[in-house]
Amino acid sequence: MTELRVVDVAEDQLDDVFEVRTRSFGPGGDKEEWKESARTFIADGRYLGVQDGDTVVAAARIWPFEQWWSGRRVGNGGVAGVVVAPEYRGRGVGSLLMRAVLQRCVDKGCPLTSLYPATTVLYRHLGYEFAGSKHEYTFQAADLRTLGGGGTAVRKAGPGDADLFIELASKVNEQRRTNGPLIWPRREVESWLKDDNNFAYVAEDGFVVYRWSDGNLAVEELVAGSEETTRALWATVGSGSSIAKTVSACVPPFDPIHFLAEHEATRQAHQTRWMLRLVDAPAALAARGFANSAVLEADLRIDDPDVPANTGDWHLSVHDGSAELTPSEPVDGAVRLGPRGLAALYAGTPFATLRGTGLASGGVPELDAALDAAFGGQPAYMLDDF
Numbered sequence: 001m002t003e004l005r006v007v008d009v010a011e012d013q014l015d016d017v018f019e020v021r022t023r024s025f026g027p028g029g030d031k032e033e034w035k036e037s038a039r040t041f042i043a044d045g046r047y048l049g050v051q052d053g054d055t056v057v058a059a060a061r062i063w064p065f066e067q068w069w070s071g072r073r074v075g076n077g078g079v080a081g082v083v084v085a086p087e088y089r090g091r092g093v094g095s096l097l098m099r100a101v102l103q104r105c106v107d108k109g110c111p112l113t114s115l116y117p118a119t120t121v122l123y124r125h126l127g128y129e130f131a132g133s134k135h136e137y138t139f140q141a142a143d144l145r146t147l148g149g150g151g152t153a154v155r156k157a158g159p160g161d162a163d164l165f166i167e168l169a170s171k172v173n174e175q176r177r178t179n180g181p182l183i184w185p186r187r188e189v190e191s192w193l194k195d196d197n198n199f200a201y202v203a204e205d206g207f208v209v210y211r212w213s214d215g216n217l218a219v220e221e222l223v224a225g226s227e228e229t230t231r232a233l234w235a236t237v238g239s240g241s242s243i244a245k246t247v248s249a250c251v252p253p254f255d256p257i258h259f260l261a262e263h264e265a266t267r268q269a270h271q272t273r274w275m276l277r278l279v280d281a282p283a284a285l286a287a288r289g290f291a292n293s294a295v296l297e298a299d300l301r302i303d304d305p306d307v308p309a310n311t312g313d314w315h316l317s318v319h320d321g322s323a324e325l326t327p328s329e330p331v332d333g334a335v336r337l338g339p340r341g342l343a344a345l346y347a348g349t350p351f352a353t354l355r356g357t358g359l360a361s362g363g364v365p366e367l368d369a370a371l372d373a374a375f376g377g378q379p380a381y382m383l384d385d386f
Ligand SMILES: CC(C)(COP(=O)(O)OP(=O)(O)OC[C@H]1O[C@@H](n2cnc3c(N)ncnc32)[C@H](O)[C@@H]1OP(=O)(O)O)[C@@H](O)C(=O)NCCC(=O)NCCS
Pocket: 024, 025, 081, 082, 083, 084, 085, 088, 089, 090, 091, 092, 093, 094, 095, 096, 116, 117, 118, 119, 121, 122, 125
């Protein structure tokens, strides 16, 4: 092993990266399609690798997402495809790579970064913490068929509707002040709608995309701004109930469909947790929304060994639906947080959980309730893997 170097993955290294991916995640996927997608990350400086001599032995890419936080968009670097060749594992290569990924997120000006961990240890060492989940439920197709919709007009949609879909999703996420759902780059939305295996329908204030999955149906995404549209779109999917017995869907636990479908979704929802990290604490807090009623004044001491710009004494002020994190003098009794505690707090984790796990300390008990009131609310969720 010569000296390991972090590099930007080059196009002529994609065959090597694909091979490490296959050894890491197993076979599958069309190589040419994967390469086409990988090139968009390379073009944007979002594909990093670790090289031993001339050989790429590890790689990871960063999606240019935005994420909804209490109805506002916050830039988020979605880390995916983290792989280390088996013969290089267990000696710090993954950590070297992830440290470079984090620095790239800093350089790109992403206030947040997130990922779905296959193992938490590597990412916790770098300050990521669980922030929310993706929940997959299975409904009875016959229940959905009878939801009605009161004559709401629903039309077949296609790739030309990408902008409309993005706009409709934005309206609903803003109105509902959601926490966690991702906004994908436009080209991804378009290619999703171009996929012949996806069936898309749109109504005035919502849309659905679904597909066949092992003889049943799977909703990729359903967005609806009103009860009528919720009923009409789910009923469109449920109209397949003579063939498909079930419909699976990623929706949050408090989604309207749980309150409309006659039978409860299968109890064992499949839950996949994702992790979050603040890359630029002042920017991430300024970009996030808060309830207009939330009022908070708190002194914080943040220690973030991997992002020195986050480290320091800060004053956090929340009012009129927005937050401001400003540098301050050290204050006795300030709330003390590391990057994991900060991420979990940002995502609305109850402050008692942070205290109970050592992810936060200091402060005074009365402040805990104010922090919960400001950051809590809707649990954070995502609808997609990446
Ligand atoms: C997960 C993976 C990227 C880790 O790479 P690596 O080079 O072995 O990681 P490091 O040597 O830098 O290890 C960093 C820390 O993570 C821990 N770790 C690494 N792999 C682990 C695993 N599978 N289970 C538990 N802990 C693990 C290490 O013990 C180390 O912690 P420590 O410093 O407290 O001992 C690598 O094993 C891999 O490519 N696996 C297959 C694909 C995969 O799962 N990718 C992750 C997708 S999210």
